Amino acid sequence: MTSYEVVVIVVPGIMRRRWIQNLNRCADEYLDGIEDFIEFAHTHNPGATRICCPCRRCNNTLWETIENVGFHLVRNGMIETYSIWNLHGEQLDNASSSSASRVDNIQPIVDPNEQVMDIINDAFPFA
């Protein structure tokens, strides 16, 4: 019943940056996305000479100049799951206002054990 709503939460953030999963790294969508990221990194890390590199080789563990990071991203691609740039200054709460308000509206889920018992009782009323 209400528990189905939970599935929806994560979608907007990921949909917004679908380009990360684009396998064609020459696609305009992909290159635009990288430009977006570089701009984002510049704005959120003012004065930083190096940021951690979210390319698939560095895996957010190595630090590179922003210019190099852009180069890595074109060459190696961005980590597919890194659609919320929390390591580069993005606040999870502000990632998408629509997803944030949805989170607030979610009804508390009933104790899963109780739910299972209900289902069992419904299925086997005479058990």
Ligand SMILES: [Zn+2]
């Ligand atoms: Zn890299």
